[in-house]
Amino acid sequence: FPAATGHLGSWQTGAGGGVKHNWSPRLTQEFLVSGSWDFNDPAVNRTSPAYGAFTILTYHLNQHLDLNGRGEWFWDKDGARTGKAAHYGEITVGLNIMPSPWINFRPELRGDFASDPVFGSVSSSHRERNQFTAAFDVILKFH
Numbered sequence: 001f002p003a004a005t006g007h008l009g010s011w012q013t014g015a016g017g018g019v020k021h022n023w024s025p026r027l028t029q030e031f032l033v034s035g036s037w038d039f040n041d042p043a044v045n046r047t048s049p050a051y052g053a054f055t056i057l058t059y060h061l062n063q064h065l066d067l068n069g070r071g072e073w074f075w076d077k078d079g080a081r082t083g084k085a086a087h088y089g090e091i092t093v094g095l096n097i098m099p100s101p102w103i104n105f106r107p108e109l110r111g112d113f114a115s116d117p118v119f120g121s122v123s124s125s126h127r128e129r130n131q132f133t134a135a136f137d138v139i140l141k142f143h
Helices: none
Strands: 011-022 027-041 046-062 065-076 086-100 103-114 130-140
Touching: none
Parallel strands: none
Antiparallel strands: 011 027, 027 046, 046 065, 065 086, 086 103, 103 130
16 A cells, blocks of 8 residues: 555555445446555554545446446545545546447546545645546557
8 A cells, every 4th residue: 555755654454345236237336445554654653544435336328338426435544645634535427438349438527525625736835625626538448
């Protein structure tokens, strides 16, 4: 697991698990939980835990188009993973457009939220508690 600057302890441990369920032939959900611990974190002189939960819903509109929704919660208690101790959350909605077997187009809109002002430039004295992003991925598949 990547550690934030100054937080690399003597031993890192991580664990996670998940389940996937098909609610119907068109609707699938995945749910994952994870935890990580950085033992003897020098920044706080103890073990730094981080925990998370994640779910994604995929609705197959047809063989060439999926609608995706995702939600995540992450608690970085001492900032060992992100550099800023906070609760983090995100909500994303997007499409997976599959016009042929070798290419996917994936536009998405995402909102990120935090319990403390953590978003913005590292050098900025003013940070925000939330942010909005838009992304567009192109995935090429080679066999």
